Amino acid sequence: MSNTEKPDLEHEALQSLPNGVLLSWGKVKQPKRGPKGELSIPQIVEAAVKIADRDGLAAVSMNRVAQSLGFTTMSLYRYITSKEDLLVLMQDAVCAVEPPAERPESQWREEMKDYVWLSLQMIRKHPWYVDVPITGVPVTPNNLLFVDWGIRTMRNLELNDYEKISFVLLLSGYARHYGILLRDMDRAIGNGATEDSFSGRGYTEALKHLVRQEDYPNLYPMVQSGVYTEEGGEPNPIGDDLEFGLNRILDGIEMYVESKKGK
Amino acid sequence: MSNTEKPDLEHEALQSLPNGVLLSWGKVKQPKRGPKGELSIPQIVEAAVKIADRDGLAAVSMNRVAQSLGFTTMSLYRYITSKEDLLVLMQDAVCAVEPPAERPESQWREEMKDYVWLSLQMIRKHPWYVDVPITGVPVTPNNLLFVDWGIRTMRNLELNDYEKISFVLLLSGYARHYGILLRDMDRAIGNGATEDSFSGRGYTEALKHLVRQEDYPNLYPMVQSGVYTEEGGEPNPIGDDLEFGLNRILDGIEMYVESKKGK
């Protein structure tokens, strides 16, 4: 009898997804015959994440991952079809973050801040996260949990679906953007401590020579005063910028919500 | 006579910059002896940009760039010290955008929109731009022109330098973020036209199977209605999101500016 013809609409629809995404959903048939695998996808992903956390995304080679597990490079290909898959899985793995409890209705701003903060915290733990090229809208399970949580912050606001998605995009994009900045800062501190900090605080001195008033009339004073390169050494300049910009965005959202309420 | 001992403070400060940055400023001594080079940095960069525009950043290999110019791979290393340099130069090259004329004092919002739009336009012309990893604060000449222009939009606002930099960061980060989204969209369209568009509009169908109400209570309705994957096919959904989010940010900035005026 031909049991090949079961409709299996789900299976068909799933074919449209890239392999790595399918793996992340665990929607891959388990092999029945043959020896049981000694490795497993979670193991591989965990090893890869550990390497990336320690030595950056560039250090994640199939060879290195395999060696850290005590296997050969090619053994990994029994579990994933390409390195791209691995990156997708790594990304989804570190998105497994427990969203905090809901807050009372009036505190949606605080919830949104939680959202951005927790996103940032995740990126700081896994700085390579922002190095993985974005290939599209989130579609892996833990990634979507993040999205779900973002939408949750607006559960009590009178906004339509499009508006909510726009705002989630706005907030997560903001978090990502600052994640990149924070990563760069951390990286610079890591390097700076080891290397020459004597040659002027980063490029400050050099820029003072290069940025001429006639070419950069608006930027010039900031470079000269050291504001541009943050010579001042405030307690936490980037963190302050972050908070500041976020408050502006939240103000903007609040204004919009209020204006809709009127109608 | 030893003319090696000229102070040359400028030269010393410049040493702190990465080589690619130095090249972008043209601050590299011209060779006097030996044959004149048949190539030139602008030529190389132009060729590399052309390749990246057509086939993406991954297609930019030293080999391919050299071949497209009719030279051998290694000849490029007579002009730049590494591929990293090339990326820096490419990035700076495409930032050579003429800022539009200033607008009257009251129209700072419009100027900020111009800023974001022009940034986006540049990214659309050179989608690989956002694939180049950010290594730090902008320090190359054309990149700094962008910053200068960003600060210019606030020339008539009562803000201090830190606030202005924060806002430039906010706006350019927003542009970059949407640049990534637009690139992804364009890419998807490019692929979709060639490949299977029959398998359901992207992942919509697949997601409807995977996103269960119990796991994603907030996201679920949006996936089912197709809002999440933008099935509706509005005239320009991403462009609308962009405009919408930008207006929220500008609202937030305006609120802040107004609140400061009061004092």
Added chain:
DNA sequence: GTATACTGTTTACGAGATATACACTTTCGT
């Protein structure tokens, strides 16, 4: 007019992703 500082080229190496072929192992259908 020769030493010097260049030029573009050739060759070589090492890393990295992955295709292929192999020998071994488990399970299913009979």
Added chain:
DNA sequence: ACGAAAGTGTATATCTCGTAAACAGTATAC
């Protein structure tokens, strides 16, 4: 129970890339 099928980890090999090193030729400075 037994052979075929499916699956496992491994060894080897290929291809692409960035770039170091050595080389032969050429233009300029003294």
